[in-house]
Amino acid sequence: MRIATYNINGTNARLPRLLEWLAEYKPDIACLQEIKIQTENFPVETLNAAGYHCLVHGQKGFNGVAILSREPATETQRGLPGDDLDDHSRYLEAEVAGVRVASIYLPNGNPQPGPKFDYKLAWFDRLAVHAATLLDRAQPVILAGDYNVVPHDDDIWSPIALAGDALMQPESRAAYRRLLWAGWTDAVRSIHPNGRIWTFWDYQAGAWHQDHGFRIDHLLLSPLAADRLVDAGVDKAVRGEEKASDHAPTWITLRS
DNA sequence: ATGACAATCAGAGATTGA
Numbered sequence: 001m002r003i004a005t006y007n008i009n010g011t012n013a014r015l016p017r018l019l020e021w022l023a024e025y026k027p028d029i030a031c032l033q034e035i036k037i038q039t040e041n042f043p044v045e046t047l048n049a050a051g052y053h054c055l056v057h058g059q060k061g062f063n064g065v066a067i068l069s070r071e072p073a074t075e076t077q078r079g080l081p082g083d084d085l086d087d088h089s090r091y092l093e094a095e096v097a098g099v100r101v102a103s104i105y106l107p108n109g110n111p112q113p114g115p116k117f118d119y120k121l122a123w124f125d126r127l128a129v130h131a132a133t134l135l136d137r138a139q140p141v142i143l144a145g146d147y148n149v150v151p152h153d154d155d156i157w158s159p160i161a162l163a164g165d166a167l168m169q170p171e172s173r174a175a176y177r178r179l180l181w182a183g184w185t186d187a188v189r190s191i192h193p194n195g196r197i198w199t200f201w202d203y204q205a206g207a208w209h210q211d212h213g214f215r216i217d218h219l220l221l222s223p224l225a226a227d228r229l230v231d232a233g234v235d236k237a238v239r240g241e242e243k244a245s246d247h248a249p250t251w252i253t254l255r256s
Numbered sequence: 257a258t259g260a261c262a263a264t265c266a267g268a269g270a271t272t273g274a
Contacts, residue, residue: 009273010263034273036264061264062272108273148274167274202274203261214274246262246274 001254002026003101004235005144005217007033007200007247011064014245015043021238021249022050028070029096030249031103031144035064042066059089065103065145069096076100082126090123099225099254100137104145109166117166120148124175128182131220135183140225140254143184146247147218149176151186154196155215167216176218184220187252191232199234199250208239217250228254 004027008014013036022030030052035042039058047054052068057078067073077093080086093102104127109120134141149172153159162168180186188197198213207213221229232252239248 013263034263110272110274162274165274200274204274205260207261216274 001028001097001099001256002251003029003031003099003142003144003219003254004249004251005031005033005103005146005219006249007105007146007217007245009034009036009245009247011035011037011042013243015046017238017241017244019046019050020241021235022052022068025235025249025251027068027249027251029099029101030068031101032066032068033064033103033105033146034062035066036062037064055092055094057089057092063089063105065089065092065105067092067094067096067101067103069094071097077102077130080123080126081130083122086123098139100134100139100141102143102145104143104147106146106148108148109169109172112164112166112169117169120166121171121175124172128175128178131179131184132182135222137222138224140228141222142225142252143220145218146216147176148216149173149218150214150216151176151189151218157198157212157214162214167214179220183223185223185226185229187219187221187226187229187232188215188234188250190226190229197234198236198248200247201239203246217247219250219252221252225254228256230255
């Protein structure tokens with residue numbers, strides 16, 4: 001089974017690229033972020049015709065997550081629990097083909113310090129609480145998404161250039177590390193322990209052509225999921241297409 | 257560098273992103 005996470009940076013702007021990617025790489029489950037569209041406007045019929053069921057947690061203008069799947073999915077959580085005042089669409093979770101999967105769009109947190117960074121850390125705390133309830137399920141669990149965290153200096157082209165960024169702060173990294181300590185496995189780092197692997201290249205300053213990227217899209221696996229992990233990687237070529245998202249799809253394969 | 261680049265909402269330029 002192939003499970004991918006892909007921050008598409010706008011559904012309407014990216015639909016042709018999304019359809020091409022689905023047709024070529026054929027993920028069984030695709031967790032999307034930054035769909036930037038209201039739930040009722042998501043192109044469900046088009047994706048159904050492409051062979052995918054859709055669960056959508058949209059929002060006008062920004063944010064928004066979705067789960068596409070070849071098999072029908074049952075929604076298990078819409079929105080991250082823990083703050084009734086948080087109206088951002090950043091979390092969607094479902095049961096699909098015998099696994100539990102979440103599509104996560106963690107807050108960026110810039111500029112830091114400030115209220116947006118506080119929101120990011122608070123959101124991370126809420127994620128840790130909810131993730132703990134999923135960790136000991138008797139089925140594989142995959143938390144896939146844009147975590148907006150560069151876990152280690154080896155996960156960015158230049159730690160110096162981005163030293164002040166919210167993605168790099170010790171508090172952000174500690175929050176991510178807490179998930180690993182709790183028992184979650186960083187799938188890409190597990191398969192590629194030493195590589196410099198990017199999932200994001202900024203639109204600015206020729207970042208793509210100079211390979212100035214970060215690794216911020218992650219798939220975290222529960223122990224039962226990690227036991228089935230076969231391979232992991234990034235569909236880097238997708239980032240080089242015309243009108244591409246600034247993120248590339250990141251994926252795992254699990255043995256069934 | 258109050259930057260660059262891109263998407264969205266709106267219908268110009270601000271906001272958001274990373």
